Amino acid sequence: MSFVRAHYFYRNILPSRQISFLQPPKITLGKSNSHFLRLSQLKTFTKSVSTSSSLQEEINPIFTAHPFITFFSSLMLVDLIYTFCQNKCTKYHIIKTFENGNQPKVEISHSKYLSRSEMIDQLKNIFNPHEDQSFYHIIYGINGIGKSTLVKTASKEVGQGVIYVEIPASVYDLNEAFAKALNMSPNKFTFTNRIARSFLEGSKEPELKQYLEAIKYGAEVYKKKHGKPPVIIYDNVDHLVAKHSKILDLLQNDAKKSADDKKYITVFVSGKNSTFNKMHSNKHIWPHAKKLVMEIGELSKEESMNYLVNKRGIKTMKEGRIDTTEAEKLYELVGGNIMDLSNVADKFLNNASFEDIKQHKLNRVFRKFCNAKLNKNQVYHKAGKNVIEALLYNNKMLDYLTYRKFFNNPDEADEVLEANVFAHHPEKHTVTFESRVIERYVQENAQYI
Structure with missing residues (x-):
């Protein structure tokens, strides 16, 4: 980070004794000593000129014989000046x-x-x-529920003191994601930076600690001015679980420390059971999360019908009245998942019949059952069948621990959850069918399950 390099330059390249040497000495002399002062200054000046001339005579041949050293030194000086200016600019952008x-x-x-x-x-x-406040938050919701849209909307409406970071699918884009969120330059174009990176060629690991330092700096300035901590939102943290869980650990550790120190509050946005379990497994950190995890659920029937009828225009006029029969059929098929509602609305408005839409959705559920290994002759068929029967018997809801008992071990239970046939609701610690269309599939294909 540029301001880190500048700080290092001033502390190490220009030590304090050299800086003080450039400042005039604070000496007070009376008139009686003025003649002595002039003689002393003259001797000192003569000696310094002699020393400087001697030093210059020694240095000049080096630069004359090695022009590359002259060029390199000049380039380094320009680069350090640029870094200093960039540091000032970066701080300004972070604060803003x-x-x-x-x-x-x-x-x-x-x-x-x-x-x-x-x-x-x-x-x-x-x-x-x-x-x-001394705890961080977790916002949870299944795929397609509209978490990101709601989080972005709320953060925009709050505005001041809210920093939204969208975790990219590729960890190699993480530096750019943080730089974009903080309105910073990734600092890849200074000469010294290029030299440093040349020794690390092939390494693209994210430089998270630098950006976390920038967040701490901005948070400190913000809290000092406004008397309350800012908020950092990490959306789509599910991208880190499979292959980069250490990065998630780093962010969670930082969330704990920043909450302890009351510097800033972190909000994690997740949609996978594996992410929730990973974060929950950090026993020394988890207590610092708010006990009631906020879950974003499906739209209500009223909200869903409002979307289909008023937003998407799925309605007809019959005898002077608005007929919403087709919209109701679509809602009964997919429920209140906004992504599913949008998908079936698009197909319906493109003249697809309801039966074609229904068959398309049921085919997708069949593939989910295959991926979850729940179909006949697959490894989790028996356990899955028992879960389905228990859900239908218990008003389509099971306690999470009861759900896990149907499997040989917790890992198997969690593996099936990742296939999005069933959904874990950590706020209530329950398991349900992942969507309305899966319920429909179970009801219409009982003989195959």
């Missing part, structure tokens, strides 16, 4: 970003956007922490 929030874009058209005011208000409350 914290002051205004980084205002993430909500990439959804107004015609398809459905406001969920109650959920937005809950998120805004999380994004406005009190002065002495």
Whole structure:
């Protein structure tokens, strides 16, 4: 990071004794000593000129004989000056970003956007922490539920002091993601940086600690001004679990420490059971998360019908009245998952019949059962069948520990959860069918299960 290099330059390249040497000595002399002072200054000056001339005579041949050294030294000096200026600019941008929030874009058209005011208000409350808050948050919701859209919307509405970081699918893009969130330059173009990277060629590991230091700096300035900690949101942390869990550990450790120190509050946004379990397994860190994890659930029937009828225009006029029969059939098929609703609405508006839409969705569920190894002659068929029967018998809801008992070990139970046939709800510690369309598949294909 540029301001780290500049700080190092001033502390190590220009030691304090050299800086003080450049400053005039504070000496007070009376008139009687003025003649002595002039003689002393003259001797010192003569000696320094002599020494400088001698030193120059020794140095000049080196630079004359080795022009590369002259070029390299000049380039380094220019680079250090550039780094210093870049440091000042970086600090300015960090402070400004914290002051205004980084205002993430909500990439959804107004015609398809459905406001969920109650959920937005809950998120805004999380994004406005009190002065002495000492825990971080986890926001959880199954795939396609609209977590990111809601989180971005709420963070934009709060604005000040909210920094949204979208974790990319590839860890090699993590540096750019943090730089973008903080309105910083990735600092790849200075000469010294290029030299340093040449020794690490092939290494693309994210330099997270540098960006975490930048966050701490911005948070410190922000809290000093506003009297409350800012909020850092890490969305899509599921991308880190499979192959880069150490990065998630680093972020979670930082979340704990920053909460302990009341510097800033971290919010993790996740949609996978494996991510939740990974974070929960850090026993010395987990107690610092708020006990009640906020879960973003499906749309209600009223919200779903509002989306299909008013936002997407799936309605007809019959005898002077609005007929919403087709919209109701689509809702009964897929339930309140906004991604599924959007998908079936697109197909319906492109003149697909309801039966074709239904068959397409059921075929996708069949593939989910295959991936989860729940079909006949597959390894988890018996356990899965027992779970399905228990869900149907217990009002489509099971305690999480009861669900796990149907499998030989917890790892098998969690492996099936990752296939998105069943859904874990950590806030209530329960398991349900992942979606309405899976319920429909189970009801219509009982003989194959």
